[in-house]
Amino acid sequence: MDMKQSLAELIAQAIESCYAGVPELPTVADISGYLEIPPEKEMGDYAFPCFKLSRALHKGPPQIAGMLATAIDAPNLCEAKQQGGYLNFFLHRSNFAQQSLNAVLDAGDRYGASDVGANKTICLDFSSINIAKRFHIGHLSTTMIGQSLRRIYTFLGYQTVAINYLGDWGTQFGKLLCAYQRWGNQAEVERDGVEALTRLYVRFHEEAESDPALEDEGRKWFKAIEDGDAEAVRLFTLFKELTLRDTQRVYDMLGVTFDSYNGEAFFNDKMGRVIDELTQKKLLTVSEGASIVDLDEEHTGMPPCLVLKKDGATLYATRDIAAALWRMDEYHFDKCLYVVAYQQDLHFRQWFKVIEKMGYEWAKDLVHVAFGMISYEGQSLSTRKGHVVFLEELLLSAKEKALKIIEEKSPNLENKDEIARQVGIGAVIYADLQNNRIKDIDFSWDRALSFEGETGPYVQYTHARCCSVLRRAAELDPAEPEYAALEDDYAQELLRQLSRFPAAVREAAERYEPSIMTRTVTELCKAYNKFYYENRILDAESGVREARVRLTTAVRQTIKTGLYLIGMEAPERM
RNA sequence: GUGCCCGUAGCUCAGCUGGAUAGAGCGUCAGACUCCGACUCUGAAGGCCACAGGUUCGAACCCUGCCGGGCAUACCA
Numbered sequence: 001m002d003m004k005q006s007l008a009e010l011i012a013q014a015i016e017s018c019y020a021g022v023p024e025l026p027t028v029a030d031i032s033g034y035l036e037i038p039p040e041k042e043m044g045d046y047a048f049p050c051f052k053l054s055r056a057l058h059k060g061p062p063q064i065a066g067m068l069a070t071a072i073d074a075p076n077l078c079e080a081k082q083q084g085g086y087l088n089f090f091l092h093r094s095n096f097a098q099q100s101l102n103a104v105l106d107a108g109d110r111y112g113a114s115d116v117g118a119n120k121t122i123c124l125d126f127s128s129i130n131i132a133k134r135f136h137i138g139h140l141s142t143t144m145i146g147q148s149l150r151r152i153y154t155f156l157g158y159q160t161v162a163i164n165y166l167g168d169w170g171t172q173f174g175k176l177l178c179a180y181q182r183w184g185n186q187a188e189v190e191r192d193g194v195e196a197l198t199r200l201y202v203r204f205h206e207e208a209e210s211d212p213a214l215e216d217e218g219r220k221w222f223k224a225i226e227d228g229d230a231e232a233v234r235l236f237t238l239f240k241e242l243t244l245r246d247t248q249r250v251y252d253m254l255g256v257t258f259d260s261y262n263g264e265a266f267f268n269d270k271m272g273r274v275i276d277e278l279t280q281k282k283l284l285t286v287s288e289g290a291s292i293v294d295l296d297e298e299h300t301g302m303p304p305c306l307v308l309k310k311d312g313a314t315l316y317a318t319r320d321i322a323a324a325l326w327r328m329d330e331y332h333f334d335k336c337l338y339v340v341a342y343q344q345d346l347h348f349r350q351w352f353k354v355i356e357k358m359g360y361e362w363a364k365d366l367v368h369v370a371f372g373m374i375s376y377e378g379q380s381l382s383t384r385k386g387h388v389v390f391l392e393e394l395l396l397s398a399k400e401k402a403l404k405i406i407e408e409k410s411p412n413l414e415n416k417d418e419i420a421r422q423v424g425i426g427a428v429i430y431a432d433l434q435n436n437r438i439k440d441i442d443f444s445w446d447r448a449l450s451f452e453g454e455t456g457p458y459v460q461y462t463h464a465r466c467c468s469v470l471r472r473a474a475e476l477d478p479a480e481p482e483y484a485a486l487e488d489d490y491a492q493e494l495l496r497q498l499s500r501f502p503a504a505v506r507e508a509a510e511r512y513e514p515s516i517m518t519r520t521v522t523e524l525c526k527a528y529n530k531f532y533y534e535n536r537i538l539d540a541e542s543g544v545r546e547a548r549v550r551l552t553t554a555v556r557q558t559i560k561t562g563l564y565l566i567g568m569e570a571p572e573r574m
Numbered sequence: 575g576u577g578c579c580c581g582u583a584g585c586u587c588a589g590c591u592g593g594a595u596a597g598a599g600c601g602u603c604a605g606a607c608u609c610c611g612a613c614u615c616u617g618a619a620g621g622c623c624a625c626a627g628g629u630u631c632g633a634a635c636c637c638u639g640c641c642g643g644g645c646a647u648a649c650c651a
Binding site: 036037038039040043047049051054060061083084085086130167169170171172264287288289290291292300301302303304305306308309310311313315316319341342343344345346347349370372373405409410423434435436438439440447450451452453454455457458460461462464465468469472473500503504507515516519522523526529530532533534536537538539573574 | 576577578579580586587588590593594595596597598599600606609610611613614615616631632644645646647648649650651
């Protein structure tokens with residue numbers, strides 16, 4: 001049931017009957033687009049601004065609203081009133097309650113889902129960790145935004161491909177091998193994993209300052225990897241496995257999974273095609289010794305895209321282009337999203353343009369889903385300087401804090417450890433996805449571990465509260481619901497929040513913006529807590545109770561779905 | 575210099591793509607548990623929506639300019 005659609009049809013009929021024959025009347029779709037939700041309850045549930053019709057009808061908006069108000073007669077759906085230039089709709093409260101509740105309860109955990117994405121594929125390139133680097137808070141946003149978008153698109157019926165485009169190629173790995181040969185040993189790296197690799201890498205840079213010859217040695221080792229030297233490849237493969245092993249612990253805590261780990265190394269032998277095609281399409285020119293694609297012919301203001309270095313080596317744009325071509329062949333994606341920080345905006349605009357110039361119309365389906373920078377105490381993160389917060393450390397702290405609160409407030413809870421994990425990590429995820437992704441974040445322990453106000457635990461608490469009510473309700477005799485019991489303002493506001501949920505999912509997908517889900521779920525929880533405070537549920541008269549229980553069931557279900565879509569778990573007790 | 579992004583309450587941020595008196599959380603102050611989970615709820619104080627023009631019946635939102643900040647700007651990724 002789509003309320004906007006129903007109202008729009010009603011309005012269209014009214015316009016037709018009042019102003020038959022007038023040219024340029026709006027269509028039902030236009031009207032549906034104009035409909036808005038008024039800022040105050042006194043103004044009704046929906047509003048149609050008649051200013052839009054003023055010109056076509058040559059009448060004042062209040063006059064039009066008045067005419068339409070008298071022409072509309074649908075007592076079971078709503079009452080229409082003229083207020084200023086607005087035509088305001090007051091929904092028939094108990095019918096609205098019944099319809100909106102049924103919509104949720106009939107759909108169950110599919111409420112808000114859809115099949116608009118059927119037979120369409122979306123590739124999501126996110127998280128994209130670097131080999132030999134520990135997972136830190138700078139990787140959280142790409143990972144959780146990607147994960148959330150993946151769930152949202154899947155929920156809307158799309159086929160999704162989650163790709164962890166590993167940073168597993170480049171001269172830095174030659175340096176690492178060099179450092180390992182000089183100062184490392186297998187037992188140490190196997191024991192300490194990425195930690196040990198990082199130490200080696202840091203030491204390399206320290207020593208290289210006084211011994212520049214190391215740089216050459218590093219390059220030599222990288223060449224060895226490139227040439228397939230057995231020992232170099234063995235070591236590099238080992239480092240890669242160690243990194244993935246360590247990182248997997250974090251992914252497991254966050255509940256994140258991938259369909260592909262094809263990273264830079266995977267595409268290393270697939271770049272000839274890019275060069276061949278660019279040459280054949282006469283897009284490649286040589287400038288200052290490097291091979292470039294000029295992008296300023298159409299005055300885009302963009303600097304050229306470098307495809308080959310002076311020495312003939314490929315660059316990261318080359319690799320990204322190769323990867324995009326390969327993914328199109330492999331997955332036939334309808335969209336390919338790159339969840340990468342906004343620093344790389346120019347880079348993406350450049351190589352997207354190259355794809356376009358190559359004649360691929362699907363260049364328009366490549367989307368850079370940019371997000372803000374994360375800093376720590378006002379400074380940029382730096383593993384090398386030790387100015388960094390590791391994700392594992394953060395998640396474990398969050399869990400610990402949750403456990404402490406649980407011990408205090410719910411000492412008899414079963415599975416305290418598991419619940420603490422869900423709550424602590426939920427708090428971190430929620431905080432990460434709370435605001436528009438483009439916002440910069442200055443990480444603070446206080447904020448990341450805050451459990452008060454609009455936070456993850458607040459939403460999870462509301463869910464647990466619903467579950468608690470429903471557990472008790474299950475012991476009582478069922479009854480026929482009396483929807484008239486849901487006519488109060490608190491229940492109506494709650495129903496409105498529920499009815500908006502499906503549109504919120506669609507909008508989150510359209511705007512690649514998980515925070516829309518976070519906020520929608522939060523508003524739903526606020527509305528439920530107010531409703532709960534104002535209305536008795538279990539000890540109400542049976543018909544009333546049943547209606548309120550059904551409402552609680554719908555809320556519980558929708559919170560759970562919403563949390564799932566932002567990558568959070570919904571414990572039933574906490 | 576040029577390009578992209580961001581300026582909304584003391585702090586962190588929403589604002590449904592142009593609508594009615596600009597909202598929330600934190601913090602501050604004042605309240606509500608003999609009652610279904612107080613990790614909850616209620617109220618108060620707090621605003622030249624950076625600034626100036628323009629378009630419009632109507633602008634925090636669109637256009638132009640300007641100020642402040644971030645990022646990027648050829649052989650790292």
